Amino acid sequence: MDRELVMANLNAYAVLQNLEDLVALDPESAQAAKNWKISIQFVVRNGPKAFVSFRDGRCKVGRGSYTNPDIILFFTSPSHLNKMFANKANPIPVKGFTRLGFLTKDFTALTKRMEYFLRPTDELLADPQYLKLNTVFTLNTAAFAVRELALGDPLCIPVAKGIPDGIVLLKILPDGPAVNLDVDDGDMDVQKDDVARPAAAMYMKDMKSANLFLNQKMDPFTAIVRGDVSIRGRIPFLDAISLILDRVEGYLA
Amino acid sequence: MKTYDYPKSRALFERAAKVIPCGIYGHLSPAPLVPPSHYPFYAQSASGSRFKDVDGNEFIDYMCAYGPMVLGYCHEKVDAAARSAYETGNCVTVPAPVMVELAERLVDLVPMADWAFFAKNGNDVTTQALMVARSATGRKKVLAISGGYHGVAPWTQGLGHHGVVEEDQANMIRVPWNDFRAFENAVYSHPDQIAAFIATPYHHPVFVDNEYPAEGYWNKIVALCRQKGIVVIVDDIRCGFRMDMGGSHEYFGFTPDLVCFCKAIGNGYPISALVGTEALKNDASKVFYTGSYWFSAAPMAAALACINELAEINGPKVMMEYGKKLLDALVELAKKHGYDLRVTGSPSMPYLRITNDPTLNLHQDWCSEVTRRGAFFSSHHNWFMSCAHNEDDYKKTLEIADKAFSVIKKNEAKYL
Numbered sequence: 222m223d224r225e226l227v228m229a230n231l232n233a234y235a236v237l238q239n240l241e242d243l244v245a246l247d248p249e250s251a252q253a254a255k256n257w258k259i260s261i262q263f264v265v266r267n268g269p270k271a272f273v274s275f276r277d278g279r280c281k282v283g284r285g286s287y288t289n290p291d292i293i294l295f296f297t298s299p300s301h302l303n304k305m306f307a308n309k310a311n312p313i314p315v316k317g318f319t320r321l322g323f324l325t326k327d328f329t330a331l332t333k334r335m336e337y338f339l340r341p342t343d344e345l346l347a348d349p350q351y352l353k354l355n356t357v358f359t360l361n362t363a364a365f366a367v368r369e370l371a372l373g374d375p376l377c378i379p380v381a382k383g384i385p386d387g388i389v390l391l392k393i394l395p396d397g398p399a400v401n402l403d404v405d406d407g408d409m410d411v412q413k414d415d416v417a418r419p420a421a422a423m424y425m426k427d428m429k430s431a432n433l434f435l436n437q438k439m440d441p442f443t444a445i446v447r448g449d450v451s452i453r454g455r456i457p458f459l460d461a462i463s464l465i466l467d468r469v470e471g472y473l474a
Numbered sequence: 475m476k477t478y479d480y481p482k483s484r485a486l487f488e489r490a491a492k493v494i495p496c497g498i499y500g501h502l503s504p505a506p507l508v509p510p511s512h513y514p515f516y517a518q519s520a521s522g523s524r525f526k527d528v529d530g531n532e533f534i535d536y537m538c539a540y541g542p543m544v545l546g547y548c549h550e551k552v553d554a555a556a557r558s559a560y561e562t563g564n565c566v567t568v569p570a571p572v573m574v575e576l577a578e579r580l581v582d583l584v585p586m587a588d589w590a591f592f593a594k595n596g597n598d599v600t601t602q603a604l605m606v607a608r609s610a611t612g613r614k615k616v617l618a619i620s621g622g623y624h625g626v627a628p629w630t631q632g633l634g635h636h637g638v639v640e641e642d643q644a645n646m647i648r649v650p651w652n653d654f655r656a657f658e659n660a661v662y663s664h665p666d667q668i669a670a671f672i673a674t675p676y677h678h679p680v681f682v683d684n685e686y687p688a689e690g691y692w693n694k695i696v697a698l699c700r701q702k703g704i705v706v707i708v709d710d711i712r713c714g715f716r717m718d719m720g721g722s723h724e725y726f727g728f729t730p731d732l733v734c735f736c737k738a739i740g741n742g743y744p745i746s747a748l749v750g751t752e753a754l755k756n757d758a759s760k761v762f763y764t765g766s767y768w769f770s771a772a773p774m775a776a777a778l779a780c781i782n783e784l785a786e787i788n789g790p791k792v793m794m795e796y797g798k799k800l801l802d803a804l805v806e807l808a809k810k811h812g813y814d815l816r817v818t819g820s821p822s823m824p825y826l827r828i829t830n831d832p833t834l835n836l837h838q839d840w841c842s843e844v845t846r847r848g849a850f851f852s853s854h855h856n857w858f859m860s861c862a863h864n865e866d867d868y869k870k871t872l873e874i875a876d877k878a879f880s881v882i883k884k885n886e887a888k889y890l
Contacts, residue, residue: 380634418889420833442496445505446487446515454833456506456854457681464634 222373226268228472229299230373232306233269235365236339236473237282239358240273241413243335244280246354250334254280259323262290263312268299292317292324346432356428357398359435361413364391364400366469367462368409377465381409384461387420393431394424402462421454437470475877477846478531483515486528500626501540506680506854512842513850520547523862525850533850534867538858541712541737541823544793545783546862552741555779559772570771576778580749583781584721586729587749591758593768596711596736597625599748600672602763603732604629606750607670607705609757615664617657617671617704620648621679624672624709651677652688657695661702671699672707675722676819680854681834683827684819692728705754706730711737711746716793716822716858719785721749738784743776784861790822793859796868797821800859803872811879825856831889836882843878844871 243250257275264270272287273280294312296302304310314321338354339362345351371381384404392399392415399415425431430449433439441463444450452459491497496505504510514527523546526532538544545552559572577590593599604616616629624630628642647664649656651673661668677685699706708730710722715738718725723733731754736746744767750758783789798821808815813836814829828837834853841853849871851857 376634379632383632418833440491440496442499442503442505443491446497446503446510447491448509448511451509452505453508453838454835455681456508456834464636467636 222375223299224472225299225303227369227373229265229268229302230369231366231469231472232302233263233265233271234284234369235362236306237263237271237273238365239335239339239362240331241280241282242354242357242361243331243338244275244278246357247334247338250331251278253327253331254278257327259292259320260287260290261292261294261317261324261328262287263294263296263302264315265296265299265302268296268302290316292320294324341432341436349428352432353428356393356432356435360391360393360398360431361400362473363435363466363469364402364411366473367402367465368411370465370468370472371409374465374468377468380461380464382407384458385420385455387455387458388416389458389462390416390419390422392422392424393428394426404458419454421456421458422452423459424451424453426450437467475847475874478514478527478529478848480511480514480527480529480531482528486516507842507845508838508853509842512846522546522548523860523864523867531848533845533848534863534871535850536857536859536871537850537852537855538860539742540855541858542740542742543858543862544715544738544789544860545741545780546860547742549741549780549783549862551783552743552776552779556743556772556776559775562771564772565767565770569769570774572771572774572778573769576747576774579778579781580735580747583719583785584733584749585724586721586731586733586751588752589750589755589758591748591750591763592774593746593748593763593765594744594773595625596709596734596746597627597630598763598765598768599734599736599746600624600630600707600709600711601627602748602758602761603672603705603707603734604670605761605763606732606748606754606758607707609761610705610754611669611703613667613669614645615647615668616645617647617649617660617668619651619673619677621651621682622648622673622677622709623679624711651685652691654688654691654694658698661698661704666703668702668704670705670707671695672709674709674711675713675717675726678712678819678823678825678856680856682825683816684825684856686819687726692723692726696728696730705732707732707734709734711735712856713820713823714738715781715784715789717790717820719781719788719790739781740773740777741780743773743780745773745777747777787861789861792861793822793863794820796863797824797859800863800868800871801826803868804875807872807876807879811876811883813879819856822859823856826851831886833889835889836886839882839885840875840878843881844874847874847877849874 244254255278260274262272273282293316295315341355370377389402400413401416403410426449487497507513516528517525518528519526580590581587628638631638633643647660649660708723710733713722714735721733732750801817805815816827816829817824819825838853841851844851
């Protein structure tokens, strides 16, 4: 799989899903989206397909086709989608011309807000609410990104082949958030949810430790020995996922 | 029963983390010991089968420094031999006579060996073995076992690991252990391209049950390799001198072309050895391979004393017998508490796993509860017995293990 396609899959399936938590956790975004009732389909030629829908004050992001979306945005290639995510290109709307105002104004404001939380500085991270959102986004993006790299990145594919079937949990203590990766017969399903008896688990002591760890500001071995991060269960799962996670920065930095 | 605390270990680790990558790196990293908070990080002293950590806690050691300790820490005969060499001259411009004596002894001890070559670490000689095979055959590719461990050089690690690139792996072909058909397919798929097959005498990966070779596996492998001109390399670094003084291949009844030794050869002194057949001596001479400390006399003197002592007391038998006695007792103890404790691999270096919980959480808890009461158990790696483990160790270990089973029983509902 070429790099542009992997990057497009990351953007569509790992980055975009942060809109769900943005609307759920950021009061400003929740306020903006509270009355929205609209759906957007992203279609990339020779690339990913994803949708975003807003209803009842919530945002849902998913893979594949949405039934009868209000807006369809077409991209001529994975590279075109990637350029849009880098604010260097615009999509081609093929449905929903009357909703262009929503796209250029409201939706763009929301994505810019998401971008704000995805570009931390030490100053911003000093605010607990910012810290929480950045950490949640980083955790979820990382987990969804693992799937895409496991299936598409040439150095991650051999690593992923060695991962046995089972569920791996990544959780921030004491009460979450948590995300799990369910490996089954060569495929991987990611869910933003805790599980009771994972095959392997990585627990981060608190939000601050999680943020340092997930943003690679903490060497994992030291973090584990110190107890900032704890690992349990079938650790080879975590070894493999950690190797894949280390490659995310090469795409999304 | 008292449980240990480790404040000095922790404090030392904090200092280490500032100036050493990972704090403690490599196979001694406490990271896979679950949880690290139940394990010591630094040793203050060691003697016989036990060591004391910097907090004054004593442990019966079932890891033996991950293999090197085989006669007991601070073994007088081995240390005396090394001390004598240190006092007369260790690392000198020319080697000491002990190099010749050690080579002669190994050739005498290991039936297939016609020569010996010395280095420092196991990976030095596994890499050298590949180079000798490539020189001898003129071929590039190497067959190895999926999940087999031969050190940390880029050729030994999987693609996707940090610092490893596609070119490092381009000539490695991995096949499953105990699958002769897959081995055969790999050989026939790469006619006249394979220089060597390297494997441990039995399969001893981490985190999973260890596997002995199936009946006839090695004989079929060797027969095909002879037919196709492929050099057979046994990596006896972990098992060496714990199963058979002639090499672990003797235990399994086959004859390789090259054998790599390390760990138990020197009771902790840094030395490794590659031994081989006469047919490969010339190529071993042609391969340029050396290291600054490879000719040091003290580790050689220690190794000579160590293997002589092991041969004298039949060290492999001693370790197998102690291992079997301990493991049988642990399995019964586990049963008493309602657990199935599976033991695989050689009794002298077994891998254990409580099978009731397939996630290994219960096993991790048990091993860590044992460790913090005074017997060092790893939950992910095979253990190692030594010739220094004794009846006191046996009794105390069972007492601790029993207590630990009671402790984990209270929390087993989390995992079962």
